[in-house]
Amino acid sequence: MLEDEVVVGHLHTVSPMKTSRQSRRYFEATLQTGREAFNRVVCFSPEKRDEFVHAADNGQSMKLVGTRKSISYSNPGGFDVLVSSSSRLDVAGELAFPRRAPHTIDRLTIAGILALGPRQRVEVMEVRVLQVIENKVVQVQGTPVELKKFEVCDATGQTGLTVWDRLIMAVELGKCYTFSSLSTxxxxxxxxxxxxPSSVVTTTGQVGQPASISVMPVRGEETLRGPVTGVQIVAKPRCPRCHAGQEKLDVKLSTHRCERCSILQRTTAYVITYSGLLIVVGGDGEERSMVLSNSAVFAFVRERFLSGSAHDGPALEETVIAIPEVEVTINAEGLVVRFAEATVQGGQGNVLEAEQPSMSYARETGALVRDDESLGDLFQKD
Incomplete structure (x- = not known):
């Protein structure tokens, strides 16, 4: 990384303010440094944003003084420009290349993805979900976070896709989606x-598939029926910006200041995530202790219309333990991916696939609302 660089170019598209994983406030911009060359600018000095917006709106050529150049993972062979509080933004003279807008972002194909290296940004692509490979919970910064691995394809090829946390409930087997802001x-x-963290997923029309598809090996699932002898459900609100768990959020108040990033936000913006344990006596008379996934608890709440107590872990525990018999699907990792009240043997079972939108706190009542922000791998770097 080179220090004290001077970079000259035309400024385009200044982003809104963002918050990093370390709770630092920053914004991004696009700097045209050549006839066909565009570089990402990352500025960790929020007070400079107005200057950048003014320069971009007026089409001025600018000189960024006292910056640093960093290897770019989103622009192979290029560089990012890092701007700090000690950097300076000056008006530049006439440049040797004309100002022109960046190219419209094209949708990448999987064939194009397979040619990329690691940690490169993928702006937009469309895929078909072929197969569920794995579902598990991992600890990230002391917080249990759920991930789900899929095989996806388009007409040009096939690859793997890991979906993190809340986006899991927006992705279903066999359907087609447009993803933005992925990483390799x-x-x-x-x-x-x-x-x-900035991924967005929306349903889309039909996406093709290659002439041949590879079926990946998958460890099997197990179904267990029996009474619940113990349950623990932790319902924790998380900040939609820095994703930190909140210990003091009061659902009766209209706003709450995040306990990590200190941003005051509406209480409805905070998203409920679940974790816990389920203990069931199986057909052999032995107790089984299993880890509950966020998506499985969410599906249970939706299926039983428990929105009024969705934020209340103890109330959900009372509901679960009062069920005479449950039917539980456990994957090879010992993770509960589905559970519901068992029906009479031979019936279809009241088991809901855990593929639903995520939930947010609602003011005063704690009722559930749709969370339209699509945040993905909340703890992974772009």
Whole structure:
């Protein structure tokens, strides 16, 4: 990384303020540094944003003094420009290349993804979900976070996609989606995809598939029926910006200041996430202790219309333990991916697939509302 660089170019598209994983406030901009060259600018000095917006709106050529150049993962072979409080934004003279808007972002294909290296940003792509490979909970910064791995494809090829946390409930097997703001990773020799904090997913029309599809090995699931002898459900609100868990949020108040990033937000913006344990006596008379996934608890709440107590872990525990018999689906990791009240043997079972939108706190009543913000891998870097 080079220090005290001077970079000259035309400024375009200044972003709104954002918050990093370390709770630092920053914004981004696009700087045209050549006829066909565009570089990302990252500024950690919020007070400079008005200057950047003014320069971009007026089409001025600018000189960024006292910056640093960093390797860019979103622009292979290029660089990002890092701006700090000691950097300076000056008007530049006439440049040797004309001002022009960046190219419209094209949708990448999976064939294009497979040619990329790791940690490169993928702006937009459309995929078909072929297969669920794995569902598990991992600890990230002391917080249990759920992830789900899929195989996805388009007409040009097939690869893996890891979907994190709340986006899990927006992705269903066999359906087609448009994803934005993904990132690449390496799984052996294959380039795969993961959601990021800024990922957005929407349903889309039909997406093609290649002439041949590889079926990946999947460890099986197990179904267990029996009475519940113990349950623990933790319902924790998380900040939609820095994603920190909140210990003092009061659902009766209209606003709450995040306990990590200190941003005051409407209480309805905070998103409920679940974790916990379920203990069931199986057919062999032995107790089984299993980890509850966020998506499984969410599906249970939706199926039983428990929105009024969705924020209340103890109330949900009382509901679960009062059920005479439950039917539980456990994956190979010992994670509960579905559970519901068992029906008479031979029936279809009242088991809801855990594929629903996420939930937010609602003012005063604690009722559930749709969370339209699509945040993905909440703890992964772009």
């Amino acid at each position: 990773r390496k799984d052996g020799d294959r380039t795969v995809l993961t959601t990021t």
